[in-house]
Amino acid sequence: MAEKEKKEKLLEIKHLKKYFKVAHKDVLKAVDDISFDIYKGETFGLVGESGCGKSTTGRTIIRLYEPTSGDVVFAGEAIGGKLSHRAKRDLTSKMQMIFQDPYASLNPRMMVKDIIAEGLNIHHLAKSPKERLQRVFDLLETVGLNREHANRYPHEFSGGQRQRIGIARALAVDPEFIIADEPISALDVSIQAQVVNLLQKLQEEQGLTYLFIAHDLSMVKHISDRVGVMYLGNMVELASSDEVYDHPLHPYTQALLSAIPVADPKVERTRERVILQGEVPSPINPPSGCRFRTRCPFAMDICAKVRPKWHEVEKGHWVACHLHDEGVSKDAASQPAEANNKIAAKK
Amino acid sequence: MEKLLEIQNLNVQFDIFGAHVQAVRGVDLELNIGETLAIVGESGSGKSVTSKAIMGLNPMPPGKVTGGKILYNGQDLAHASDKQMQKIRGKEISMIFQDPMTALNPTMKIGKQIMEGLIKHQNLNKHDARARAIELLSLVGIPNPDKRVEEYPHQFSGGMRQRVVIAIALACNPKILIADEPTTALDVTIQAQILDLMRDIQKKTGTAIILITHDLGVVANLANRVAVMYGGKIVETGTLDEIFYHSKHPYTWGLLSSMPRLHAKTDKLLAIPGTPPDLSDPPKGCPFAPRCPYAMKVCQDHMPDYTKVTDTQKTACWLLDSRAPKVEPPKTVVVGGN
Numbered sequence: 001m002a003e004k005e006k007k008e009k010l011l012e013i014k015h016l017k018k019y020f021k022v023a024h025k026d027v028l029k030a031v032d033d034i035s036f037d038i039y040k041g042e043t044f045g046l047v048g049e050s051g052c053g054k055s056t057t058g059r060t061i062i063r064l065y066e067p068t069s070g071d072v073v074f075a076g077e078a079i080g081g082k083l084s085h086r087a088k089r090d091l092t093s094k095m096q097m098i099f100q101d102p103y104a105s106l107n108p109r110m111m112v113k114d115i116i117a118e119g120l121n122i123h124h125l126a127k128s129p130k131e132r133l134q135r136v137f138d139l140l141e142t143v144g145l146n147r148e149h150a151n152r153y154p155h156e157f158s159g160g161q162r163q164r165i166g167i168a169r170a171l172a173v174d175p176e177f178i179i180a181d182e183p184i185s186a187l188d189v190s191i192q193a194q195v196v197n198l199l200q201k202l203q204e205e206q207g208l209t210y211l212f213i214a215h216d217l218s219m220v221k222h223i224s225d226r227v228g229v230m231y232l233g234n235m236v237e238l239a240s241s242d243e244v245y246d247h248p249l250h251p252y253t254q255a256l257l258s259a260i261p262v263a264d265p266k267v268e269r270t271r272e273r274v275i276l277q278g279e280v281p282s283p284i285n286p287p288s289g290c291r292f293r294t295r296c297p298f299a300m301d302i303c304a305k306v307r308p309k310w311h312e313v314e315k316g317h318w319v320a321c322h323l324h325d326e327g328v329s330k331d332a333a334s335q336p337a338e339a340n341n342k343i344a345a346k347k
Numbered sequence: 348m349e350k351l352l353e354i355q356n357l358n359v360q361f362d363i364f365g366a367h368v369q370a371v372r373g374v375d376l377e378l379n380i381g382e383t384l385a386i387v388g389e390s391g392s393g394k395s396v397t398s399k400a401i402m403g404l405n406p407m408p409p410g411k412v413t414g415g416k417i418l419y420n421g422q423d424l425a426h427a428s429d430k431q432m433q434k435i436r437g438k439e440i441s442m443i444f445q446d447p448m449t450a451l452n453p454t455m456k457i458g459k460q461i462m463e464g465l466i467k468h469q470n471l472n473k474h475d476a477r478a479r480a481i482e483l484l485s486l487v488g489i490p491n492p493d494k495r496v497e498e499y500p501h502q503f504s505g506g507m508r509q510r511v512v513i514a515i516a517l518a519c520n521p522k523i524l525i526a527d528e529p530t531t532a533l534d535v536t537i538q539a540q541i542l543d544l545m546r547d548i549q550k551k552t553g554t555a556i557i558l559i560t561h562d563l564g565v566v567a568n569l570a571n572r573v574a575v576m577y578g579g580k581i582v583e584t585g586t587l588d589e590i591f592y593h594s595k596h597p598y599t600w601g602l603l604s605s606m607p608r609l610h611a612k613t614d615k616l617l618a619i620p621g622t623p624p625d626l627s628d629p630p631k632g633c634p635f636a637p638r639c640p641y642a643m644k645v646c647q648d649h650m651p652d653y654t655k656v657t658d659t660q661k662t663a664c665w666l667l668d669s670r671a672p673k674v675e676p677p678k679t680v681v682v683g684g685n
Contacts, residue, residue, distance in 0.1 A: 189602060190601060193606070196618075197618050245609065255536060259538065262609055265567045268564075268568050273539060279537060
């Protein structure tokens, strides 16, 4: 932990918002005022259910979307405001993305070597065609493919291999920071482990920083140093990965963790679950105050009126929940137990 | 235990692009009354094709059953005519599909979609069928069923649509419910609701469930018995605890240890190297041999027979042969036991 504190911030996100205009005058608040930092060399996991804004956050950071407001500071440089075309291009030499669907994210009409070298061309990183090809060979070997694969087309590869090509493409420009948006959810279990191990190996070797976006909480726990939990456009909890899983503070995090089926029959038989009622409300017209209150077993009067403050409860453990507001902290400890009893009584 | 369904040496082949893809290669399986049998495996292992063969839902051509029987009530479903199958589908055996967005007809009211089977199989009149549809909707936990029965699928969310699909499947009190990845398309909190619902319904109706999934968490949550498929074959079957704690097959070990555990610290995942076999040219020996860390010479050329480990557990692996060296499963698998 002490080692972590010394680490410098690579990315600071301050009050980031991304709204989409939808039909009529409606506004979809996909990401609504979230703030967090990512330290150099760490893996930051971002989890939440579909529609919580985790992918939008990633895409806004790398400027696939224009942020509505807020600041993004990358390596000391503000990149959240208006950027020229050129500045955006320069940004992609330091920041790259790996996409979810390895079938849709590779151009089927381009050869693997051209897919991987596209970044090299754009940023003029290879001086000669020979050097370019050599770099492609090196990259293929780095991701566990071989040089014979360079002259093939994407359809000749399996899902896991395609994801390796996607990773090689991201690595081509020697980025510092990689956003991996659900990089393994389209893959089979045994192949998922291969890709995750590869990502970890690359991080050790090249000192990469990852933003790992996923809905699979057990995989996120495995790969991440710190984890942020999102719900309906807000960040509700952020802490080191062990802390989030061992001492979740926010009722949503607690429910999310208890909802995951564990691959261990004995645990499954004895486990008590908090099963959330209902479904995620629409982000076009989200609930007032705390957005989770409509499904929260502990909702109080204040939750409907005031949006809970995003604050640090313990060192490195942030939460936005009225149960953990300063002042009510004593009640907060007893309240969940009470509500748990209520749930038990209902059953 | 009483057998409800018995699959004997089933072979299914697909003739596509000039190749003969042998998707299912000699599967033996039985389903007992009231149990939940999980079939686990990766994509292309033949688990969906096996379940669709029971329902007669594999497209023929290009698919064809090249051998074996599926016995239900003395009838062979593998070679039944379309007309015979129509009497069974939806009435005796019904199915829940993976994607609730596409499993429902978008142009028909929910109520009408549930009533369809009731009118066809149970000779109910419209009025009674509608009453039963409302009853079913409340059974699967949809609020205001008498209002929602008049709504269209697009007015329902993903989780609610899956509940409707389950209501349709349950309409005629089937003996067997086949659930093909029933929660894969859903979010975790919704998944927990649907798993709860399925368990609840089984308690109330006593329907036997065949659960097709790749998610071992869902298996641990719902199943009584597990069959592990790989390369078109069942490599191991056993009770839930036998498969999770006393598995004898290296592929099952691989599956169990390639998933991170939520409740334990894992440093490095034990990935299974390589990729699944190409079933248009299936390997002569054990399909897992090329990826198996314990593979021996014999594995390449000869498919192992099933070894009876206990009364309920069968494993197809040469390691169980008396001449094979003794091998301990990796530590990551043993951790869960005890």
